[in-house]
Structures are given as structure tokens and as C-alpha cells.
Amino acid sequence: MKRNLALFLCFSNLLVGLAVAEWNIKGLRIWKNNDGLDITLKNYCEAWRINVELHNIRNFEIVPEECTDYIGKYMSSTQYMVDSERTIQECIIYLSNSFTLTGDGKDGWIFDVDDTLLSNIPYFKNHRHGGEKLNITSFEAWVRESNGRALEHTLNLFNQIKRKGIKIFLISSRGEHLRDATTENLFKVGYSNWHGLILRSGDDNCKTVQQYKEEQRKLLMSKGYRIWGIVGSQWSSLLGLPSPKRTFKLPNSLYYDP
Structure with missing residues (x-):
């Protein structure tokens, strides 16, 4: 879990000014950045997936724990x-x-x-x-x-x-x-x-x-x-x-x- 939290904190730099730097994503459904934008777990996992496809995220050994269900659903989806x-x-x-x-x-x-x-x-x-x-x-x-x-x-x-x-x-x-x-x-x-x-x-x-x-x-x-x-x-x-x-x-x- 510590490793996944670290991955998220690194990735958060790609988002615009998160208001809170330390948190457990599993325990937080929605949070706001400094512009007042609501960010959900789904938003985060989709952003992670897109950045894998763009080759911005590289050399990962596992899908972040928070996103395994989301990635599984996507890979089996009509989308x-x-x-x-x-x-x-x-x-x-x-x-x-x-x-x-x-x-x-x-x-x-x-x-x-x-x-x-x-x-x-x-x-x-x-x-x-x-x-x-x-x-x-x-x-x-x-x-x-x-x-x-x-x-x-x-x-x-x-x-x-x-x-x-x-x-x-x-x-x-x-x-x-x-x-x-x-x-x-x-x-x-x-x-x-x-x-x-x-x-x-x-x-x-x-x-x-x-x-x-x-x-x-x-x-x-x-x-x-x-x-x-x-x-x-x-x-x-x-x-x-x-x-x-x-x-x-x-x-x-x-x-x-x-």
C-alpha cells in the first residue's frame, strides 16, 4: 500500500495543484484541487490509464492497488x-x-x-x-x-x-x-x-x-x-x-x- 501511495503522489504532479498531498485514496471518494475541481477515484484511475497509453508512465510492475478493479472493467468493456x-x-x-x-x-x-x-x-x-x-x-x-x-x-x-x-x-x-x-x-x-x-x-x-x-x-x-x-x-x-x-x-x- 505504501508503494501505491508513493506512485499516486508522484502522479499527482500531473494534476493541477492538489490541495492535500498526503492521503489514502481508498478512504477518500472525492477531493478538490486548488481550482475547486472535484476529483474522484475514477478520474484518477482513468488519468493513470491514459498516461500509460501515452507512455508518460513507464516501467511499472503492477497496476496501482486502487485501480485494479477499474482497469479490469475497462479491459473487459465495450469502450x-x-x-x-x-x-x-x-x-x-x-x-x-x-x-x-x-x-x-x-x-x-x-x-x-x-x-x-x-x-x-x-x-x-x-x-x-x-x-x-x-x-x-x-x-x-x-x-x-x-x-x-x-x-x-x-x-x-x-x-x-x-x-x-x-x-x-x-x-x-x-x-x-x-x-x-x-x-x-x-x-x-x-x-x-x-x-x-x-x-x-x-x-x-x-x-x-x-x-x-x-x-x-x-x-x-x-x-x-x-x-x-x-x-x-x-x-x-x-x-x-x-x-x-x-x-x-x-x-x-x-x-x-x-
């Missing part, structure tokens, strides 16, 4: 689906209006896997919606069950890109030892005919997710591929060089993958 679908609509607009394919077999697109193609929301629902520090052993046991649901809006985009003749590469921070389970899950929910599924080898374990994915993009581009876009739910899937023509981020404030 989450609408937000995600809007991201996919922007991809479709870009695909339709922004470029002409060369037809030389070197046009490429990258998808992340977790919470991009496959949803892990059922797993996190059983682990306090991100309120528990991620346990790799537990999470990999979930992955081995191959029960992740397809994100339907992303599946539709995946199939549209495939029909255009763009080669699809899946770059995931999952380990190579999870290849069979990942492939089984993807096939089971409707994904097929990707050009490459790239998973972490043992040599990649000492790298951050961003470093690993940067290296994989560089390798693809060194083979002549033009990466027209990336879709992912974590900033580490999108940042760094070499960069694609466009990046598209899906909402996800359940965890932070550095």
Missing part, C-alpha cells in the same frame, strides 16, 4: 473494444490510401502476439487485473494451454493484409520453447499463413523486449523487406530503430513490457 477497433480502422485507412504495393514479395507487416492477436485478459482477470507482479512460470502455464482468444478486430486486419499479398511477420517476446503452444493457439482461433513467427532464443534473454524487437526488425530489413506497419499493445514493440513506415498501438494497461 476497450471500441478503442481497439478504432486503432484497426486507422490501419485499414492507411492500407487503403497511403501506399501502393511493389509486388516484388518484399512488402512486410509486423504483429505482436500477446494482447494484439491473442487476448490474455482471462489470465489477468485471475491475477487481479495486473495488480500482481507478473509470474513468468504462471503466465507460461497459461500460454501452454493455448486458450487465448482472438482479438476479432485484429484478426480481420490480419486477413485483409494477407489478401493484399503483404508478408506477415509475428515478432513476440515469448520464448522459443513456447512455439508449439503459440502456433496451436493461433491456428485454433483463425490465424494462418503468416510468413514468419519469431520468438526469443536463449541468447535473447539478456536483452530488453525493445532491444530484441529492434534487432529482429533490422534483420528483416537487411533481407530487403519494407516494413509498412507494426501493430502491438506495448510501446516496446513499436519504439526504436530501424522504424517502420507507421506504428499502431492497441490499448493495454494491464502490464508494462520494457
Whole structure:
């Protein structure tokens, strides 16, 4: 609880002049800032979520205790689906209006896997919606069950890109030892005919997710591929060089993958 209070106090600097600096958010439903603005727990948690999406809040290990219920409800809500679908609509607009394919077999697109193609929301629902520090052993046991649901809006985009003749590469921070389970899950929910599924080898374990994915993009581009876009739910899937023509981020404030 002390850690979560400290997180809130740091975050409060982003709000305009809180009148009181020390308090327990669980025990206070509404408070006022110096401008007389009423701030609720819902306001605070939504501001926390938005700043995660904006990449202002980074490297958090858990969702603040005060906001786990709020984040869980959002990730299971119609609003989450609408937000995600809007991201996919922007991809479709870009695909339709922004470029002409060369037809030389070197046009490429990258998808992340977790919470991009496959949803892990059922797993996190059983682990306090991100309120528990991620346990790799537990999470990999979930992955081995191959029960992740397809994100339907992303599946539709995946199939549209495939029909255009763009080669699809899946770059995931999952380990190579999870290849069979990942492939089984993807096939089971409707994904097929990707050009490459790239998973972490043992040599990649000492790298951050961003470093690993940067290296994989560089390798693809060194083979002549033009990466027209990336879709992912974590900033580490999108940042760094070499960069694609466009990046598209899906909402996800359940965890932070550095």
C-alpha cells in the first residue's frame, strides 16, 4: 500500500495543484484541487490509464492497488473494444490510401502476439487485473494451454493484409520453447499463413523486449523487406530503430513490457 501511495503522489504532479498531498485514496471518494475541481477515484484511475497509453508512465510492475478493479472493467468493456477497433480502422485507412504495393514479395507487416492477436485478459482477470507482479512460470502455464482468444478486430486486419499479398511477420517476446503452444493457439482461433513467427532464443534473454524487437526488425530489413506497419499493445514493440513506415498501438494497461 505504501508503494501505491508513493506512485499516486508522484502522479499527482500531473494534476493541477492538489490541495492535500498526503492521503489514502481508498478512504477518500472525492477531493478538490486548488481550482475547486472535484476529483474522484475514477478520474484518477482513468488519468493513470491514459498516461500509460501515452507512455508518460513507464516501467511499472503492477497496476496501482486502487485501480485494479477499474482497469479490469475497462479491459473487459465495450469502450476497450471500441478503442481497439478504432486503432484497426486507422490501419485499414492507411492500407487503403497511403501506399501502393511493389509486388516484388518484399512488402512486410509486423504483429505482436500477446494482447494484439491473442487476448490474455482471462489470465489477468485471475491475477487481479495486473495488480500482481507478473509470474513468468504462471503466465507460461497459461500460454501452454493455448486458450487465448482472438482479438476479432485484429484478426480481420490480419486477413485483409494477407489478401493484399503483404508478408506477415509475428515478432513476440515469448520464448522459443513456447512455439508449439503459440502456433496451436493461433491456428485454433483463425490465424494462418503468416510468413514468419519469431520468438526469443536463449541468447535473447539478456536483452530488453525493445532491444530484441529492434534487432529482429533490422534483420528483416537487411533481407530487403519494407516494413509498412507494426501493430502491438506495448510501446516496446513499436519504439526504436530501424522504424517502420507507421506504428499502431492497441490499448493495454494491464502490464508494462520494457
